[in-house]
Amino acid sequence: ACPPLRRNLQLLSPDEVELAKMLLNEGQIHLFEHWPEPGVDDDNKRGFFDQVRRLNSSYPGGLVSYIQNAKKLLADSKEGKNPYDGFTPSVPSGEVLTFGNDNFVSLETAGIKEACNAAFVLVAGGLGERLGYKGIKVALPRETTTGKCFLQHYIESILAFQEASCKMVDEGCQTKIPFVIMTSDDTNALTIKLLESNSYFGMEPSQVKILKQEKVACLADNDARLALDPSDKYKIQTKPHGHGDVHSLLYSSGLLEQWKTEGRKWVLFFQDTNGLLFNAIPSALGVSATKGYNVNSLAVPRKAKEAIGGITKLTHVDGRTMVINVEYNQLDPLLRATGHPDGDSNCETGYSPYPGNINQLILELGPYIEELKKTHGAISEFVNPKYTDSTKTAFKSSTRLECMMQDYPKTLPPSAKVGFTVMDTWLAYAPVKNNPEDAAKVPKGNPYHSATSGEMAIYRANSLILRKAGAQIADPVVHTFNGQEVEVWPRVTWSPRWGLTFKSVKEKVHGNSSVSQRSALVINGQNVFLEGLSLDGTLVVNAADEAEVKLTGHIQNKGWTIQHVDYKDASEKEEIRIRGFKLEKIEQLEVNYTEPGNHSLSA
Numbered sequence: 013a014c015p016p017l018r019r020n021l022q023l024l025s026p027d028e029v030e031l032a033k034m035l036l037n038e039g040q041i042h043l044f045e046h047w048p049e050p051g052v053d054d055d056n057k058r059g060f061f062d063q064v065r066r067l068n069s070s071y072p073g074g075l076v077s078y079i080q081n082a083k084k085l086l087a088d089s090k091e092g093k094n095p096y097d098g099f100t101p102s103v104p105s106g107e108v109l110t111f112g113n114d115n116f117v118s119l120e121t122a123g124i125k126e127a128c129n130a131a132f133v134l135v136a137g138g139l140g141e142r143l144g145y146k147g148i149k150v151a152l153p154r155e156t157t158t159g160k161c162f163l164q165h166y167i168e169s170i171l172a173f174q175e176a177s178c179k180m181v182d183e184g185c186q187t188k189i190p191f192v193i194m195t196s197d198d199t200n201a202l203t204i205k206l207l208e209s210n211s212y213f214g215m216e217p218s219q220v221k222i223l224k225q226e227k228v229a230c231l232a233d234n235d236a237r238l239a240l241d242p243s244d245k246y247k248i249q250t251k252p253h254g255h256g257d258v259h260s261l262l263y264s265s266g267l268l269e270q271w272k273t274e275g276r277k278w279v280l281f282f283q284d285t286n287g288l289l290f291n292a293i294p295s296a297l298g299v300s301a302t303k304g305y306n307v308n309s310l311a312v313p314r315k316a317k318e319a320i321g322g323i324t325k326l327t328h329v330d331g332r333t334m335v336i337n338v339e340y341n342q343l344d345p346l347l348r349a350t351g352h353p354d355g356d357s358n359c360e361t362g363y364s365p366y367p368g369n370i371n372q373l374i375l376e377l378g379p380y381i382e383e384l385k386k387t388h389g390a391i392s393e394f395v396n397p398k399y400t401d402s403t404k405t406a407f408k409s410s411t412r413l414e415c416m417m418q419d420y421p422k423t424l425p426p427s428a429k430v431g432f433t434v435m436d437t438w439l440a441y442a443p444v445k446n447n448p449e450d451a452a453k454v455p456k457g458n459p460y461h462s463a464t465s466g467e468m469a470i471y472r473a474n475s476l477i478l479r480k481a482g483a484q485i486a487d488p489v490v491h492t493f494n495g496q497e498v499e500v501w502p503r504v505t506w507s508p509r510w511g512l513t514f515k516s517v518k519e520k521v522h523g524n525s526s527v528s529q530r531s532a533l534v535i536n537g538q539n540v541f542l543e544g545l546s547l548d549g550t551l552v553v554n555a556a557d558e559a560e561v562k563l564t565g566h567i568q569n570k571g572w573t574i575q576h577v578d579y580k581d582a583s584e585k586e587e588i589r590i591r592g593f594k595l596e597k598i599e600q601l602e603v604n605y606t607e608p609g610n611h612s613l614s615a
């Protein structure tokens with residue numbers, strides 16, 4: 013059927029001949045039509061089959077299933093078939109938390125108690141195409157006052173949970189919280205390098221497990237013909253399959269069973285660039301534990317059209333109901349098709365009535381394992397081709413099947429306890445996803461989700477937390493960086509061990525302390541107390557564990573000023589350009605307390 017392939021048969025092993033037959037049967041003749049005579053590019057031809065073998069073994073059911081699933085999903089997409097046919101959306105009810113009230117504080121305490129029974133899973137295989145940043149996103153600074161990257165912050169936060177939880181449960185508790193990172197070929201080597209060159213940011217290397225997801229074949233057209241790599245005609249083009257792979261990888265790794273044997277109860281999933289996320293974890297884990305949720309999704313109020321999914325109650329004509337994320341590109345068509353002519357729009361609160369999914373999931377380990385025994389972690393897939401025109405006959409660029417981790421509850425029985433927890437956006441959600449140009453085009457009032465807004469959100473949250481704890485924090489000023497108007501609050505940052513929960517912050521803020529708008533306050537160390545500090549400038553405090561430091565009196569210096577940077581200015585580093593500003597460190601007071609005992613810093 014394919015002369016170029018037939019002429020090269022002598023190069024192939026018997027299993028490669030079988031793979032070739034399978035591809036021909038599935039309409040993939042174009043993969044071989046350009047093959048030259050034997051003797052030319054033979055190594056490349058063998059390399060092609062190495063890749064086909066990998067693609068075949070890493071997908072449940074192999075490439076035959078992949079191509080057949082693709083044909084079906086592409087046909088549905090061409091027809092405009094609605095994946096939510098038969099379902100009516102309505103607004104679900106969940107736990108709505110108010111930062112700092114008694115309920116919040118007691119949930120945080122319950123969550124800390126549970127933390128040493130948890131395992132954390134970071135999905136970090138994404139390319140960050142929307143951000144357009146060349147490196148891995150977890151290596152980006154979370155904020156530039158300390159310059160600590162996201163991964164360092166995540167690891168330090170998990171270690172802070174471990175310490176606080178063990179202390180609360182039993183002084184002798186030695187549990188090490190496992191930390192899994194899902195990478196892909198795009199991120200794996202750089203993630204490992206970042207960990208190794210920084211001594212795992214203080215975590216024991218054995219606590220960290222890397223699971224690499226394999227990519228899937230790209231699809232060139234509606235017949236699911238596999239796309240050849242534009243720069244290598246002996247390679248099938250591949251792209252990530254989506255964060256949904258995390259479930260099958262966890263299942264096949266054996267880690268879940270190991271955690272169960274260790275007596276663990278919870279698995280917490282999170283994404284690569286949300287610098288506020290750990291503010292929300294203690295209370296959300298407290299909700300899971302006290303409500304007995306098998307699945308708990310974290311959510312924030314959502315602006316209509318915001319690129320985060322909406323948590324929705326879906327009721328089928330046959331009576332089935334589920335509370336599930338409806339992805340941002342599907343919520344609008346679903347609403348329009350079910351009697352809401354305005355589609356995805358804000359209600360009288362100024363927000364969409366559907367809470368925004370921030371893709372932080374807390375799963376109860378026991379029921380999770382039982383479910384995965386049935387599904388092996390397979391998650392329902394979708395395809396999202398960008399067509400050249402309304403005839404839907406050709407794609408602008410190749411597409412692929414994808415799956416999402418938050419679709420896990422779709423296969424659960426109605427008896428499963430699926431809930432969600434809504435928190436304030438300022439406290440819990442500030443992802444870095446959009447490049448400066450796209451962020452500047454975000455409709456006014458909607459969040460930018462950029463490196464600029466992501467950093468400013470850290471200062472805002474920390475300032476508001478200190479305010480709530482009783483400190484006087486100056487109001488912000490408004491600046492425009494890279495075309496985005498943002499509030500600039502005092503640059504307050506602290507290490508996770510200092511301010512893991514609201515209670516722990518409150519215990520350290522006494523007296524009448526104040527911080528002016530142009531100030532930066534950096535706290536590294538556990539036992540640092542604000543006791544009548546008045547700061548107008550920059551103060552960096554580093555304190556060893558056994559040192560107890562009281563900050564009092566008026567401290568004034570020229571401080572660190574914020575300089576505008578244009579994102580097109582190639583003389584600046586990319587991580588600076590994408591935020592549109594840099595700090596000029598003119599003058600600061602930096603104090604180091606390395607000795608145990610009581611210390612006092614007074615001006």
Ligand code: UGB
Pocket residue numbers: 135136137138139140194196252253254255282283284285319320321322337339340369370371416418443445
């Ligand atoms: N990721 C992987 O690990 N592997 C992959 O193959 C792809 C991604 P995006 P997305 O909270 O802000 C999600 O691209 O998918 C990782 C939710 O679906 O940043 O557009 C990647 O490294 C949406 O409902 O986001 O949207 C990153 O850590 C909403 O909740 C993570 O997966 C939105 O996030 C997310 O990838 C949000």
